[in-house]
Amino acid sequence: MGHLIILPPLYVPLYSTKLFLKRHSQPQAVTFLLINRDNVKHFIAINIFSKRNQITTIRFYLLMEDSRLYMFSLDFFQCQSSIRQFIKQAYETINEKKSNESKSKEALIQVLLVHQLSKKTSDKSSLQILKLTEANLLRLFGYLNEDLASLRKAYFLTKDINEDILEPDLLNGYYLVKGQVCLQYYILLLNEEQIDNSKINSLKFLLEAKKYFSFLIKKLQNGEIPKNIRNTNTLILQYCQSLGYLSRYVEPFYLLQNLEKNTTSLHESIALARIQLLEAINEKTCNHTNPLSLILIKDYALKALKSKNIDKRNIPILKEKINSIKSTIGHYCKKYNTNTKTLRKTLHQNQKKILTYKNYQKFILCNMLSLNEHSIFCNCKEALNDNLKIESGCNHTKNNLNSSPQLLLDKLKVEFDSARQNYYRATDSNGKKKLYKKHFKAAIAHSGILNTPSSQELINAFKTCFSILDKIALGVNSIHRIITSENKIKQINFTKFFNQRITRNKINTEPNNLYLLALYSLSLDLNKETQGEFSDYKEWRNAMEHDQFYLVSDDAKISALELDFPDSKFLIKRSEFIEKTLFMLHICRSAIFTYTWAVRKASKSWKNEAS
Numbered sequence: 001m002g003h004l005i006i007l008p009p010l011y012v013p014l015y016s017t018k019l020f021l022k023r024h025s026q027p028q029a030v031t032f033l034l035i036n037r038d039n040v041k042h043f044i045a046i047n048i049f050s051k052r053n054q055i056t057t058i059r060f061y062l063l064m065e066d067s068r069l070y071m072f073s074l075d076f077f078q079c080q081s082s083i084r085q086f087i088k089q090a091y092e093t094i095n096e097k098k099s100n101e102s103k104s105k106e107a108l109i110q111v112l113l114v115h116q117l118s119k120k121t122s123d124k125s126s127l128q129i130l131k132l133t134e135a136n137l138l139r140l141f142g143y144l145n146e147d148l149a150s151l152r153k154a155y156f157l158t159k160d161i162n163e164d165i166l167e168p169d170l171l172n173g174y175y176l177v178k179g180q181v182c183l184q185y186y187i188l189l190l191n192e193e194q195i196d197n198s199k200i201n202s203l204k205f206l207l208e209a210k211k212y213f214s215f216l217i218k219k220l221q222n223g224e225i226p227k228n229i230r231n232t233n234t235l236i237l238q239y240c241q242s243l244g245y246l247s248r249y250v251e252p253f254y255l256l257q258n259l260e261k262n263t264t265s266l267h268e269s270i271a272l273a274r275i276q277l278l279e280a281i282n283e284k285t286c287n288h289t290n291p292l293s294l295i296l297i298k299d300y301a302l303k304a305l306k307s308k309n310i311d312k313r314n315i316p317i318l319k320e321k322i323n324s325i326k327s328t329i330g331h332y333c334k335k336y337n338t339n340t341k342t343l344r345k346t347l348h349q350n351q352k353k354i355l356t357y358k359n360y361q362k363f364i365l366c367n368m369l370s371l372n373e374h375s376i377f378c379n380c381k382e383a384l385n386d387n388l389k390i391e392s393g394c395n396h397t398k399n400n401l402n403s404s405p406q407l408l409l410d411k412l413k414v415e416f417d418s419a420r421q422n423y424y425r426a427t428d429s430n431g432k433k434k435l436y437k438k439h440f441k442a443a444i445a446h447s448g449i450l451n452t453p454s455s456q457e458l459i460n461a462f463k464t465c466f467s468i469l470d471k472i473a474l475g476v477n478s479i480h481r482i483i484t485s486e487n488k489i490k491q492i493n494f495t496k497f498f499n500q501r502i503t504r505n506k507i508n509t510e511p512n513n514l515y516l517l518a519l520y521s522l523s524l525d526l527n528k529e530t531q532g533e534f535s536d537y538k539e540w541r542n543a544m545e546h547d548q549f550y551l552v553s554d555d556a557k558i559s560a561l562e563l564d565f566p567d568s569k570f571l572i573k574r575s576e577f578i579e580k581t582l583f584m585l586h587i588c589r590s591a592i593f594t595y596t597w598a599v600r601k602a603s604k605s606w607k608n609e610a611s
Contacts, residue, residue: 155185155205172216172225176235179212183242190245199508200520206245207521213239214525214533221579233263240273247284247518247597249277250590253376254368268307271300272314275321278377284514285373286600288393291332293377295343298325350380357384363424369585371413371592386413388596396604405599408475412468412592416585419464423585426457427578447564448556450574455551458574459544462581465588466541469494469526472595476519479602482506494591495538498523499530511605515598522591537584543569551577 186205189195195202216235219225225232236259240252252273260270278297282289301318304310333339354365364370365379375383390406391397473494477483482503483492497503498520507516528535543549547569552561554575561571 152185155181172219173231175212175216176231176238179209179216179238179242182206182209182212183238183245186245198513198517200504200517203246203517203521206242207524210239210242210246210521211524211533213242218533221583222576233259233266237266237269237273241276244273244277244280246521247280247514248522248590248594249281249285250376250593251586252277254586257368268304268310268314271304271307275300275304281373281376285597286392286394286397286604287373289328289332290374290377291329291336291338291343292347294325294329294332295340295347296377298322298329299344301325347378350378350383353381354379357381359428360421360424363428364420367582367585369420369589371416371589373593386417388413388593390596390599390603392600394600394604396606397600404478405475408471408478409592409596409599412471412595415464415468415471416588416592419461419468419585419588422457422461422464423581426454426461448553448561449565449571450551450553455574458551458577458581459549462537462577462584463541463544465581465584466494466538468588469591472519472591473497475595476516476598479599480506480510480516495523495527495529495532499527510602512601515594515601518594519591519598522587522594525587534587537580540570540572 182205186195186203186209189205190197197203213235216225217239220232220235236255240255243249243252256270256273259266275297278293278300281287282293301322305315305318329340329343333343354362357365361384364384365375368375370383371386371388372383373388374380388409390409470493473492474489477489477492477497483489483497504520507513507520510516524530525532525534526538528538540549548565548567549570550565550568550572551574552558552571554573556573558571558573562568565571
């Protein structure tokens with residue numbers, strides 16, 4: 001039956017010729033597909049005429065100049081035994097002890113090409129045997145991430161694999177691999193200055209990476225992914241990294257804090273992620289650097305250096321970072337008449353003091369829900385105050401600022417505190433007053449629907465988050481004068497505002513648009529029109545406002561309740577809603593910080609215009 005011939009650049013290898021002649025000892029014509037690996041969508045059908053002792057010369061040198069080519073006989077994909085034998089041989093090559101990396105890489109690429117080309121056949125049953133393993137996908141793209149050209153190939157290969165024929169468990173791993181490839185491709189483009197990072201279009205690969213990671217984070221929340229520790233940790237780290245590159249610095253700290261509690265093997269990666277985030281906050285948020293954050297950066301760098309599995313390429317970078325921070329800390333110590341030992345002692349004492357706080361204060365700090373720049377890296381009492389403000393240590397935030405942005409920020413802080421308190425009262429049992437009476441308990445026992453004041457507090461917390469986001473959109477519009485019609489201003493909401501062309505064009509022309517881009521990326525997560533991973537949260541909110549939305553007990557059978565209550569729009573289990581409301585609080589907190597930093601950046605332009 002059909003078979004495969006591998007063609008290296010510029011010549012047909014001898015072993016392939018022998019293989020061909022062995023299979024076709026009688027003179028005959030066989031039609032092949034000629035595939036260029038750089039563009040797996042480009043196929044050329046050719047005829048090869050074989051005789052007993054020779055093979056016809058074929059002129060395809062132009063196609064063969066750059067990279068390896070592959071030839072598949074057309075009947076190859078119509079025969080299950082041929083595909084099965086091919087896959088078996090490829091995996092034998094991959095797992096062979098004596099096999100070198102280049103052979104393994106070549107075999108993996110061949111399997112991927114067969115995967116891609118199998119979309120051309122209508123025989124679905126024959127495709128089910130093409131079961132790539134996640135480990136081999138990761139190995140393949142590990143081979144391919146050496147340089148920009150290789151990552152470009154990896155990106156288009158991942159784009160072309162037919163997802164319909166992947167097993168559900170492999171599909172999750174495949175999305176993780178696709179996200180990693182997109183993220184690494186973006187980072188390489190950024191480092192080689194091949195993109196203008198201030199333009200929305202330049203964020204294409206980064207936004208795509210974040211989309212895959214967000215999709216998996218949501219599946220993780222829903223319990224749809226087995227919590228494989230290695231893959232879960234990798235996912236969270238990559239998600240945090242993509243958020244950091246999108247200037248969404250606040251969200252990752254809580255994720256990294258929880259990740260550190262659940263693993264003992266990723267200290268280097270977690271430390272490096274925190275270093276990057278803290279440095280970005282110190283350098284890009286128009287605020288004076290806090291010496292305690294510098295102590296933390298130094299400690300994280302030392303922690304990473306002590307890691308057993310540290311990437312050797314990071315060692316000189318970390319050592320250089322430690323030396324540069326030492327001199328900066330020395331400058332602060334001299335300015336504030338202190339020393340490094342005292343600063344570190346203060347930092348460690350602040351971490352321990354959290355145990356002495358009241359329950360609600362512990363809740364705020366442990367869940368990182370304070371609107372305070374100091375709270376991003378410290379747990380002292382100062383971190384409890386919601387004292388976030390537009391004015392900072394930079395002069396441009398003090399001049400040419402009217403009171404409107406700060407007035408709105410104060411409003412956002414009050415509403416966020418209301419949402420935070422509602423969430424706490426509904427979920428924390430420590431000293432909490434009973435908020436519902438016996439007849440509510442009877443209703444729960446009868447139907448499973450939690451129609452109680454406590455449940456309503458949770459729902460109110462969730463709704464308030466969306467209200468805050470809509471006000472942020474109004475604030476951005478007020479600063480940048482994007483929409484001027486009074487009627488249209490009244491209709492502004494967060495997701496639609498950032499997704500319209502006029503807003504995107506404005507963002508692209510703003511000189512200090514770092515945090516406008518961050519708000520834009522955040523809006524994509526919640527937008528149904530852009531297939532946002534968390535767009536169902538917006539549907540929940542709409543049902544809360546205009547339809548019927550109920551929380552149900554965790555042991556209730558949703559399918560049975562849907563039959564009993566056909567008019568209800570959504571029935572959501574309480575434990576699931578608690579987790580997602582906390583996630584929504586973090587998105588909201590991130591948006592408030594981002595809005596504050598966006599106004600500061602905008603004020604820099606106002607000062608330049610005034611001068």
